[in-house]
Amino acid sequence: MLRRLLFCPALLAGLAPATPAAYPQAAPAPRILERRVRLTLDDTGEYRAIEALRVAIGTAEGSVWREPVPLLVLQEQAAGAQGLGGDVSPRQVVRDGERLAVVGMLPGPVFEVAATYRLPREATALVLQAVVPVDELVIYVDRGRIGLRPDAALATVADAGAPARPSRQFVASALPAGRRVLLGLRGGRTGWRQRLAVLVASSMLAGLAGVWAWRGGRGRA
Secondary structure (H helix, E strand, O other): OHHHHHHOHHHHHOOOOOOOOOOOOOOOOOEEEEEEEEEEEOOOOOEEEEEEEEEEOOOOOOEEEEEEEEEEEOOOOOEEEEEEEEOOOHHHEEEEOOEEEEEEEEOOOEEEEEEEEEEOOOOOEEEEEEOOOEEEEEEEEEOOOOOEEEOOOOEEEEEEOOOOOOEEEEEEEEEOOOOEEEEEEOOOOOOHHHHHHHHHHHHHHHHHHHHHHHHHHHHHO
């Protein structure tokens, strides 16, 4: 189901919110069993991250939580964070300062939730950090559009995705709470060598055009 959460447009429609029944006295001790992240680059040069989580909350049954239960730490540049659905309503996914959290009725003992956020084109890294332990982290990145410098904690596996939209895949496992994983980014920007090459080529074309125009004028005279 996590793969469907990453790619299903129907998630944007959301789910009906649950009705609270009772509030426990203590917050749960969640654990992320799977964290799957897809990173793409849109036509404006901004990055879009879509996350699908499978979370265990350590209780035998679902409970209603009055206070937000934090799961992820969002990097400072992240904007437009919102829930996409899963086993909870998108409205139950909230930004609590620098953290992404869930609140309200949490089905137990395991539930799935999806969220998305943006990074500006100037971002130099995707920073993935969880408030709680993560058993498995899988990252999919559009191949051919985004240059990468993977963190040492990430292992590269075979390319994945459809032939029309291939992806590079990275994995990590047994990440303790608070462990930061960085994926260096080089997509959406042009280096100085490329800009210089474009400038030189443009100057040469302009010079040739001037020569051709001058020759054409001499010929007509």
